[in-house]
Amino acid sequence: MATGADRTRDGVAVEGFALYVAALGAVAVLAVLSNRLADRLRLPAPALFLFAAAIVSDLFPKLNELSLYAVRHLVEIALVLVLFSGGMSMGWRRLRPSLGPVALVGVLGTLLTAGALALVLRWVFGFDWLAALLVGTALSPTDPAAVFSVLGRRTVVGRSGTILGGESGANDPVGIALMASLLAAGTAGGWSAVASGVGEFALQLVVGSVVGLAGGWLILQLMRRVSLPDESLYPLQVLFAAASIYGVATLARGSGFLAVFLAGIVVGDARAPFKREIQRFHGALASLGEILAFGLLGLIVSLRSMVTERAWLTGLVLAVLLTFVIRPIVVGGLLSTIRLRWGERIFVVWSGLKGAVPILLGTFILTADLDQDLRLFDIVFAVVAFSIVVQGGLVPLVARWCRVPMRTTPLQPWAVGIRVQGEPVGLRHYTVASGAPADGRPLFELSRDEGVWVSLVSRDGEQVQLGRSTVLRAGDEVLVAGGEQPAAERVFTGRDA
Known part of the structure; x- marks a missing residue:
């Protein structure tokens, strides 16, 4: 039988736990609402998460005592969510025409x-070579969470958007694999260090690619062939499968981040039961991962040490050199071999934002037992802060200057549709691409010449009243009945299925 003291202790414990949950929930709600504030201030949401967490950790030093390894692991989980969702949003069909530039910029450009x-x-x-290589590696990849957050509901029309999104997904695994290779090589010496680093780097990319492609195929089989008793289980099934892919690739000494990104790309274009629900679920998880990653990383930053060690000044100079000299020379030079307008090249060069991944890689420096490791980490943070605020804040303006079309997708809170048990045959959804055969053509021509019938058109979030003379525009979402899939794919997207 419990005594009064026991009940008091239990009551105190329950009250303490309830207070913790209430505070955590309130902070999470504020983090979600900060997206609206960031939109009004024309600032990227990650900047608010990062700086707010850094300020709070300086005001309450106990928050700065979080385990570095715990933060790293939680951020890695968050990045898995972001990369898998980003891969699904891109899909193989969209990536395929730009695969060469993405691989060139994402791999060679990062190195x-x-x-x-x-x-x-x-x-x-004047840094020693190991410190210089580690900081350079930490700052070499762009960040998918920052890029996707800055773009938000804006869709970049043309190849530049695909290259930018593909680079941010591809070069994170490259940067992380390179950091692991450098740390592994640091225990060796001479040519053995070089051989060890190159071998580790190649192993991470090869194993990550194989596991990711195979894992994506297995996820497709689960989605298509395994029937579950409740529709809410389908997104969970895909989530846990993606987590398993990350774990298997990492255990096999491959890049788990590359594996989940490739798995998401494989799944992205597939037709499967509850596909839209799965994508929405993972999109929400990616937003949560973005908040978690930047918030946790901000908590381990000490703004006070940045000022006392003058790391902010070194970081500012390095950020300016990286933004206006190094990236234009490296990435701009690589893109000069690709068929892009000059405006598109400039936009891609400018929009390569740093974010959570460089800070995550900076935590590896803190555990590398180097001299001035805290100052090196602070330099990484200063560069990321400049990138998110200055580069990220100017992305829409640079897009206008470079004449890169950015289409804002309005929120569409209402949906119209029916659910059927079998896969709908001959009924497909497309977004009319600029310059596609359907762009600027009336509906009666499409049915007469192409053999496709448009059943529903949504333009800027509003339903269009259809008639024989209704003319489609780029950006229209259409529901199509009839016609062979390859022909319909070409008519509405301008590319072969």
């Missing part, structure tokens, strides 16, 4: 950027 940054840190700031 060259890391090398260029290391040279600047060594020759201009």
Whole structure:
């Protein structure tokens, strides 16, 4: 039988737990609402998460005592959510025409950027080679959470948007694999260090690619062939499968981040039961992952040490060199071999934002037992802060200057449709692409010449009243009945199925 003291202790424990849950929920609600504030201030939402958490950790030093390894693991989980959702949003059909530029910028561009940054840190700031290479590697990848958040509901029309999104997804695994290779090579010496680093890097990319492609195929089989008793279980099934892919790839010494990104791309274009519900669920999880990643990483930053160690000044100079010299030379040079307008090249060069992944890689520096490791981490944070605020804040303006069309997708809170048990045959959904055969053509021509019948058209979130002379425009969402899929794919998207 419980005594009064026991009940008091239990009551105190229950009250303490309830207070903790209430505070955590309130903070999470404020984090979600901050997206609206960021939109009004024309600032990227990650900037608010990052700086708010950094300020709070300085005001309440106990928050700064979080386990570095716990923060790293939680951020890695958040990035898995962001990368898998980003891969699903892109899909193979959209990526395929830009696969060459994405691989060129995402892999070779990341390596060259890391090398260029290391040279600047060594020759201009006087760091030793290992510290210079580690900081250069931490700052070499762009960040999918930052890029996707800055773009938000804006869709970049044309190849530049695909290249930008593909680069941010592809170069994170490259940067993380390169950091792991450098740390592994740091225990060796001479040529053995070089051989160890190159071998580890190649192993991470190869194993991650194989596991990701195979895992994506397995997820498709689960989605298509395994019947579950409740529709709410389908998104969970895909979530846990994606987590397993990350774990298997990592255990096999591959890049788990590359694996989940590729798995998401494989799943992205597939027709499967409850596909839209699965995408919405993972989109919400990616938003949660973005808040979690930037919030936790902000808590381990000390703004006070940045000022006392003058790391902010070094970081500011390095950020300016990276933004206006290094990335334009490296990425701009690589893109010069690709068929893009000059405006599109400039937009891609400018919009390569740093974010959670560089800070995550900076935590590896804190555990590498280097001299001035805290100052090195603070430099990484300063560069990321400049990138998110300055670069991210100016992305829409740069898009206008470069004449890169950015279409804002309005929220559509109402849906119209029916649910059927079998896969709908001959009924497909498309978004009319600019310059596609359907762009600017009336409906009667499409039915007469192409053999496709448009059943529903949504334009700027509003339903269009249909008639024989209704003319389709780029950006229209259409529901199509009839016609062979390859023909319909070409008519509405301008590319072969």
